[in-house]
Amino acid sequence: MLNYVSKAADAAHGVLRADQRLDFARRLRARIEVERGGSQNARQVAKVLARFGDPVALVEREARRLAEAGVATARDPAGVGARASGGGAGTSLGTAGSGTAGPGTTGPRTAGTGAVTRPVSGPVSGPSDGAGAGGGATRPLPAVDGEEAPPGVRAYRGIAQDSLDRRQGMGLPFAGLRRAAMSSANPMATGGRDARTIVKEYPRDTAALVILVLAALLVPFHLPAVAIFQIPLVVWAVGAVMVLFSDAWNVRDRFVGAGAPLLGYAVGGVLIGGLRVGIEAGMEAFVTQFFDVSGTMFMIGTGAGVLWLAYRLLDVN
Incomplete structure (x- = not known):
């Protein structure tokens, strides 16, 4: 799970500002915690991460959301994306006269100055929660289940599921035994499974x-x-x-x-x-x-x- 969040944070370099990147990584980890429901089973957590899809796709979606809301990012320092899509005065960062934040922005604006305060993040909610549509709270990460998920998410999910199937079925002979033997040297090689987890499960x-x-x-x-x-x-x-x-x-x-x-x-x-x-x-x-x-x-x-x-x-x- 930490490796997945780290990949997302790395992908956000050069795309999101430092404060946005930290806020995004925090919300992503919180959402994963909600989805796994406290499970310590490595395979269950792997399936949850597979449903989230490619971390790069999640970063791109977050960047598009911020751009549509007129929030400046590392890729679009002046919020050009929102103005180009039809946003008028008061819809982008640095524009005077806007006293409230638009839907999905990462923080409230100061009236008359265009300044943006440090992002304020609300609690991570379920897929249908409307948090983040106002009140200065960030939007929760969108749901990743179902056929409406972006093509990149579906493709990455299929790759991860195929990898799990190969490990469970047509892997190399005694692959499970070798992974267990390697667990003391490299826990990542076992997918989180060793003698102790077997006894607990x-x-x-x-x-x-x-x-x-x-x-x-x-x-x-x-x-x-x-x-x-x-x-x-x-x-x-x-x-x-x-x-x-x-x-x-x-x-x-x-x-x-x-x-x-x-x-x-x-x-x-x-x-x-x-x-x-x-x-x-x-x-x-x-x-x-x-x-x-x-x-x-x-x-x-x-x-x-x-x-x-x-x-x-x-x-x-």
């Missing part, structure tokens, strides 16, 4: 991953069974249910993450146990080897499933 899903890890860590302790069920299996069942009913992953990811421990236990135990005893060892030796290695394979499967779910949570779409 998805507390129940993170808890499910922790429960699955706990189930794997309990395997080596050989705890007594509850009825006929081993405690690691009971803990895994709790975590698996939380994963299967989560909205953070798609259906395939849920089944892969929750089923990887059982897949490792069953298939891994059969394969590794069979390889260790050979074909002619007999069923009893095979069963012994199966139970010797199945616990380890359960832990390996749990680790693989949790890593996959964590990666998908970092790169959730």
